[in-house]
Amino acid sequence: MARNKFDIDEDLESPFDIKHFRRAYVYIKQHKKPMIISLVLSALSAAIALTAPLIMQHVVDVTIPAKDASALVGWSALMLVTIIVSVYLATIRSRIMTRVGQDVIFEIRTDLFKHLQQLPFKYYDDRPQGKILIRVVNYVNSVSDVLSNGIINFILEIINLIFIAAFMFAVNVQLSLIILAGLPVFLAIMLLIKTRQRRAWQSVSNKSSNLNAYLQESISGIRVTQIFSREQHNAGTFSRLSGNYRQVWMRAMIFNNLVPFSVDNLATMVTMLIYLVGLLALDPVNVTFGVILAMSSYAARFWQPILNLSNLYNNFINAVAYLERIFETLDEPVTVSDVPDARELPSVKGNVTFDNVTFAYDPGINILENLMFDIKAGQSIALVGPTGAGKTTVVNLISRFYNLTDGKILIDGHDISQVTLRSLRSQMGIMLQDSFIFSGTIMDNIRYGKLDATEEEIIAAAKTVCADEFIREFEHGYLTEVNERGSKLSQGQRQLISFARTLLADPRILILDEATSSIDAKTERLLQQGLNELLKGRTSFIIAHRLSTIKNCDRIMYVNNKGIAESGSHDELIARRGLYYRLYTAQRMEA
Structure with missing residues (x-):
């Protein structure tokens, strides 16, 4: 129903x-x-x-x-x-x-x-x-x-x-x-x-x-x-x-x-x-x-x-x-939970493997089928493709927000279905497309993912994502009270605060789902400088419709028809003149 x-x-x-x-x-x-x-x-x-x-x-x-x-x-x-x-x-x-x-x-x-x-x-x-x-x-x-x-x-x-x-x-x-x-x-x-x-x-x-x-x-x-x-x-x-x-x-x-x-x-x-x-x-x-x-x-x-x-x-x-x-x-079943003998996931390097993964939100209607790829620790991976192809689904599965229909996902060789959710998600930084701001101060919102963070760590994270400047323009700075969903902030400001919150957790695997979609081009260039330092040594998955922002990723995967239609670097995919080439060319012509 x-x-x-x-x-x-x-x-x-x-x-x-x-x-x-x-x-x-x-x-x-x-x-x-x-x-x-x-x-x-x-x-x-x-x-x-x-x-x-x-x-x-x-x-x-x-x-x-x-x-x-x-x-x-x-x-x-x-x-x-x-x-x-x-x-x-x-x-x-x-x-x-x-x-x-x-x-x-x-x-x-x-x-x-x-x-x-x-x-x-x-x-x-x-x-x-x-x-x-x-x-x-x-x-x-x-x-x-x-x-x-x-x-x-x-x-x-x-x-x-x-x-x-x-x-x-x-x-x-x-x-x-x-x-x-x-x-x-x-x-x-x-x-x-x-x-x-x-x-x-x-x-x-x-x-x-x-x-x-x-x-x-x-x-x-x-x-x-x-x-x-x-x-x-x-x-x-x-x-x-x-x-x-x-x-x-x-x-x-x-x-x-x-x-x-x-x-x-x-x-x-x-x-x-x-x-x-x-x-x-x-x-x-x-x-x-x-x-x-x-x-x-x-x-x-x-x-x-x-x-x-x-x-x-x-x-x-x-x-x-x-x-x-x-x-x-x-009585609603907690379908995504720790298995009875779940073990703690040790500190990871960030190797990610999809082993014959099939997934469906509703039985019989697969979004992904037999998906297989292997990501080395520290690599930056961009996921592109048409709307509804399954890009966000891929990163949601890495965080185990849903259970797989078939196959398994490994992080450093550990099956994520066999480890505790807390030990898995505590090593991930996830910034979703919808930047949710809680009622409270800006500092409280940035500290949300790391409650023991010091004021210095919070400010450092804000500076990395270029949020410090606009925060200090408020009368009370980091102690400025914001409403639920951040109604007093612009969409770009909400995203930058959410970015600082994610980065403060110091994750081994970073997931950015349209994280810069509401940031102007100037701020995005500044933000990219901080991200380049942050992404070093971390595995990152980036979903972005503006292809200019992911040209420097180690690998770009074009998600379509329930799997990976193309995979390679920006230059490799352009030279191949396939789906990614057509998408990139169309965006340049529109610009």
Whole structure:
């Protein structure tokens, strides 16, 4: 399925089953002690509150007829104490569970983030960023209360029902049976709507994800939107997605509201039956007005836990849709990872060998087939060719951002699939075409790849790539704060800072993917002087569309038709008058 679109619903990879809640228990069991304390406090609060109807019955049947004012004051004071104690215990319990809920949010979100950090490029190629973000933020928030307060409240409401039933039957058995008569009707309603309710909230999850994905995409591309005056069209798309969300939300709320609506009406009918049967059908000697008043109070109290349980059920159904998405993300396989017996890659010289390498992003559609070449340490290699031929794929495979379909890649004779990713990538300097700048200072951005770098090393790296001059022109120099993606910097400045970041890591293998595409010709000439010194003794792979920048490379490889169509030095390829010659000649004519 083409999932990398904001307007396509994401079908679940696997249906929900009880194992999800068994997995969720891992987060809950770490907080068993405060949850047990909360449960005890809640039970005590509920039990104390249930004495109020008995006090009320005694006052109506005994104290008031006896006109005992002092006893009335005493009983009133006792009822006030029960209310205060009950509220106090409930407040303590609420504070404890608020802390537990936030701890659960922290732990789930941390696990999600750590897993996302390990997932391969392929995962991010297939999904809009907004659909990933909503799982880490919104969905975790939605399930945390169910995993903490929800469990406590569920147990508590069951205990409440048992206590209330015991008090009811102690007062009057016949009227208690009338109260229980509404339960079969309620259970029938719940069975009828539960499947459709879950599907409705899955739809809400989908439409919310779509809306979030489009919003994130629109914010990231706001400059392009305004350049092409797409504001009105984009507003229409957002309105359509928002309307879809509103539609499915309203449908889900119909099912949600049906439950409390049913409970309220059943409770009202049961209360009416208590008064009707109590006053007209039962023995007035045994069923006093105080008894009827107490039973009507217990009826309201009995159906309140039922209503609370139904609300918990609603929350459970909602959380199921979100919990499925969370665990689906956690279950995404980390396909590019260390093998069980992976070893550390020792310090390398930089010999690189492609041994019969075949690679496909999607099964059956090969980008590279049976690719073979051997690069000696210290050589500079240029990769040229038409767009989409696989140049960036080649350098991504050297860094093992993707797993090979077939064959192997060796560095100094070591199969890179058998060494740890950290030891492999720590010896590589990679500058991608998209120069990403993080929020923070310029110095922090340059230091990103080498956290222990000194200020002198950072400045030296910046000078090598000709970034020092423009950095010092800022009021705060290297301590200048930049926004995410470096919105305050020009594209060329962002690339130079990224270049300094890459060079500071002192890599043995250097990969430059269109690294100078946004630098003016004058700056590029200055930069080339520094690079000539830097590239000495390092193996380098350079992808550049401006062929004038790679004329001095030791070898130029023309990538086409799933392999290397031509390979040689600039002079050799020009003399051959093949694909590279035609490409170079065409560029000179355009210039």
